[in-house]
Amino acid sequence: MATSSAISEGLLAKYEPVIGLEVHVQLLTASKIFCSCSTRFGDPPNTNVCPVCLGLPGALPVLNRKAVEFAVLAAMALECRINEVSIFARKNYFYPDLPKGYQISQYDKPLAEFGLIEIDLNEGESGRKKIGITRLHLEEDAGKSLHEGFADSAHKTAIDLNRTGVPLAEIVSEPDMRSPEEAYQYLTRLKEIILYTGVSDCNMEEGSLRCDANISVRRRGQKEFGVKTEVKNVNSFRFVKQALEYEIERHIEILESGGKITQESRLYNAHEGKTYGMRSKEQAHDYRYFPEPDLLPLVVDKKWQAAIRAGLPELPEARRQRMMREYGITAGDAHTLMLTRAMADQFEAAAREAKSPKRVANLVQSELLGRLKAQGLELEQSPISLAGVAASADLVESGAISGKMLKDLYDLCFERGQDFPAVYEAEGRPEQSRDTSALEKLADELIAANPKQVEQYRAGKKTMIGFFVGQIMKASKGQANPQLVNEVLTKKLEG
Numbered sequence: 243m244a245t246s247s248a249i250s251e252g253l254l255a256k257y258e259p260v261i262g263l264e265v266h267v268q269l270l271t272a273s274k275i276f277c278s279c280s281t282r283f284g285d286p287p288n289t290n291v292c293p294v295c296l297g298l299p300g301a302l303p304v305l306n307r308k309a310v311e312f313a314v315l316a317a318m319a320l321e322c323r324i325n326e327v328s329i330f331a332r333k334n335y336f337y338p339d340l341p342k343g344y345q346i347s348q349y350d351k352p353l354a355e356f357g358l359i360e361i362d363l364n365e366g367e368s369g370r371k372k373i374g375i376t377r378l379h380l381e382e383d384a385g386k387s388l389h390e391g392f393a394d395s396a397h398k399t400a401i402d403l404n405r406t407g408v409p410l411a412e413i414v415s416e417p418d419m420r421s422p423e424e425a426y427q428y429l430t431r432l433k434e435i436i437l438y439t440g441v442s443d444c445n446m447e448e449g450s451l452r453c454d455a456n457i458s459v460r461r462r463g464q465k466e467f468g469v470k471t472e473v474k475n476v477n478s479f480r481f482v483k484q485a486l487e488y489e490i491e492r493h494i495e496i497l498e499s500g501g502k503i504t505q506e507s508r509l510y511n512a513h514e515g516k517t518y519g520m521r522s523k524e525q526a527h528d529y530r531y532f533p534e535p536d537l538l539p540l541v542v543d544k545k546w547q548a549a550i551r552a553g554l555p556e557l558p559e560a561r562r563q564r565m566m567r568e569y570g571i572t573a574g575d576a577h578t579l580m581l582t583r584a585m586a587d588q589f590e591a592a593a594r595e596a597k598s599p600k601r602v603a604n605l606v607q608s609e610l611l612g613r614l615k616a617q618g619l620e621l622e623q624s625p626i627s628l629a630g631v632a633a634s635a636d637l638v639e640s641g642a643i644s645g646k647m648l649k650d651l652y653d654l655c656f657e658r659g660q661d662f663p664a665v666y667e668a669e670g671r672p673e674q675s676r677d678t679s680a681l682e683k684l685a686d687e688l689i690a691a692n693p694k695q696v697e698q699y700r701a702g703k704k705t706m707i708g709f710f711v712g713q714i715m716k717a718s719k720g721q722a723n724p725q726l727v728n729e730v731l732t733k734k735l736e737g
């Protein structure tokens with residue numbers, strides 16, 4: 243079981259964790275959801291603001307159509323039902339970075355409902371598990387309180403309202419997850435799906451994907467949920483998992499010692515690996531939701547829905563299955579090649595032209611990604627394109643170059659910052675030797691020096707040829723053409 247080692251198996255046999263997740267995804271629109279201010283990240287504080295997002299009296303919100311289309315596309319990718327009519331509502335609370343004193347969100351009539359994400363089960367269990375998505379709704383982001391990085395920050399907090407009014411899709415799951423590992427998987431799948439739709443960059447460092455986790459435990463067999471706590475704003479999937487492991491353990495300890503769980507919001511301190519209850523004034527208890535009087539109900543009729551659906555790309559799971567089928571690659575290959583949609587697109591374009599797509603997949607993993615990682619480069623910065631990988635794979639496939647030669651050529655590509663075909667040309671289209679005289683001499687020597695192995699081979703143990711091939715490859719420092727070595731040896735040994 244992939245939960246914290248700190249929780250004893252015995253206690254987990256007695257208690258079952260119940261986890262639900264709320265994920266906020268920033269939609270990649272150029273302008274904010276209710277005004278035309280830019281959503282650009284990293285601009286000087288308070289430069290992308292206007293009377294609307296500052297909440298000045300008399301300013302009226304105007305809904306950004308692109309934000310709606312992005313949210314609908316995400317909802318469709320998550321297999322949600324789109325509600326033709328949804329309602330914006332005011333969520334009232336006081337916080338310094340919320341200039342209006344309320345956030346425009348959606349409450350009892352959200353944009354979309356009843357979706358799902360499939361995850362793999364824990365190790366050792368077969369099949370897949372469906373995690374329900376309760377709802378996906380649109381809302382605006384709040385501003386940001388800055389506690390460091392400016393003069394006087396030891397004594398003061400500053401407010402940056404650039405983020406105020408940036409469009410978000412909030413995606414709320416059902417409490418369907420039963421372990422931190424399942425929560426981790428759900429988040430990984432969710433991010434992958436959203437990335438494929440292209441509606442968000444899901445960049446957690448820049449806050450375009452944020453996660454709150456609800457957790458409770460109950461005695462196994464018990465139907466009612468236990469009292470839950472909410473861990474707010476954890477900024478990596480690994481930390482979500484760790485925070486959940488910590489909370490599960492904390493809940494069980496309290497219950498085992500006869501105590502009661504307090505329903506509250508908590509913050510995770512990644513340095514200490516612990517959660518802490520938030521000061522009660524940071525907890526809003528009653529948001530007093532009511533319909534936003536300045537916005538009409540949002541109507542996404544069937545025609546608009548169909549137009550948006552036409553832009554839905556092939557989704558990760560379907561693509562994974564198809565790529566495995568089409569190119570004869572393994573689930574592991576497909577997983578690596580699909581880390582980003584750009585990589586999957588480039589792989590497919592290259593693989594379609596290649597003699598062996600499987601070899602292209604292997605080279606990407608064994609030769610390309612390692613070199614990129616060593617140099618701290620992203621795929622987009624790779625000197626070797628996937629088309630270049632495919633070209634090199636064909637040369638190995640046809641026996642023109644050896645694996646060792648390929649490695650050397652790749653090293654040159656990275657040194658020179660040039661793609662494979664250019665380096666291959668510049669090096670005078672090198673070919674591995676097809677001259678057998680040197681090989682024959684080596685083979686004769688080997689055969690003379692290893693009579694016992696020769697005898698075994700001739701007595702029918704044909705796999706013994708591997709021993710001789712290995713010796714010759716070693717002697718040639720990997721430069722010999724394995725196919726040729728095989729031919730020469732077979733002839734000698736049979737003779």
Ligand SMILES: [Zn+2]
Nearest residue numbers: 277279292295
């Ligand atoms: Zn504005």
